[in-house]
Amino acid sequence: MTVRILVADDQALVRGALATLLSLEDDLEVVVQVGRGDEVLDAAREHSPDVALLDVEMPGMDGLGAAALLRRELPGIRVVIVTTFGRAGYLSRALAAGVTGYVVKDTPSAELADVVRRVMRGDRVIDAALATDALTAGQSPLTPRETDVLSAARGGGTIADIAAQLHLSEGTTRNYLSSAMQKLEARTRADAARIAEERGWLA
Numbered sequence: 001m002t003v004r005i006l007v008a009d010d011q012a013l014v015r016g017a018l019a020t021l022l023s024l025e026d027d028l029e030v031v032v033q034v035g036r037g038d039e040v041l042d043a044a045r046e047h048s049p050d051v052a053l054l055d056v057e058m059p060g061m062d063g064l065g066a067a068a069l070l071r072r073e074l075p076g077i078r079v080v081i082v083t084t085f086g087r088a089g090y091l092s093r094a095l096a097a098g099v100t101g102y103v104v105k106d107t108p109s110a111e112l113a114d115v116v117r118r119v120m121r122g123d124r125v126i127d128a129a130l131a132t133d134a135l136t137a138g139q140s141p142l143t144p145r146e147t148d149v150l151s152a153a154r155g156g157g158t159i160a161d162i163a164a165q166l167h168l169s170e171g172t173t174r175n176y177l178s179s180a181m182q183k184l185e186a187r188t189r190a191d192a193a194r195i196a197e198e199r200g201w202l203a
Contacts, residue, residue, distance in 0.1 A: 001027070002028065003051060004029055004048065005049055005052075005116065006031065006033075007034075007053050008036075009033075010055060012035065015033050018053065018112075021109040031047045032047040035059075036060040037060045037061030037065060038061040040052065041074070050078065050120060051077065051079075052066075052080070053080050054066055054080070055081075055082060064090070064093050064097050068097040078100045078101070079097075079099045080101030081099050081103070083102075083103075083105060101118075101125040102127060103115055103127045104127055104130070140196070140201035142201060149166065149176040149180065152165050154197070154202070162177075180196070
């Protein structure tokens, strides 16, 4: 049986290299490639892959959003996240989105091919080092509103800008930022946003 694969990555060079390497395997066939997250569902409907390999950061929709959409609309497709972002928080979000595999892009091609075969057999395959990091990092200490405010703060806008974007008062916005900074032991809001993003706690 030949396993049909969809590859989604916004970097054409990476996307093409993954497709070429996987297609060298006798039992694997890349049937479609896309460069945007919001193209994944339509491509999957048209080409009926068995496995979708998705990057995390893509225009239109990130890979985690695309994974959740596939799970809801085409639950028979196994989803593997293949990413440079080996962050523990991303792993938690990926598992919540129903992915069956999560590996980093420096995984050797033979191992990636084996990951595809294993998820087709019903296994869940998670990068071992990343799984360890996820256990160490734990869950986000931020409330949903603190997360929203930190996400908005990444753009570098003023308190007034962030407040307007989230339909909050400036005082409430300052309170959320202050609370998030304390929880993350950050000296500035930019530092807090960086820490939360590195741990995969920001959407």
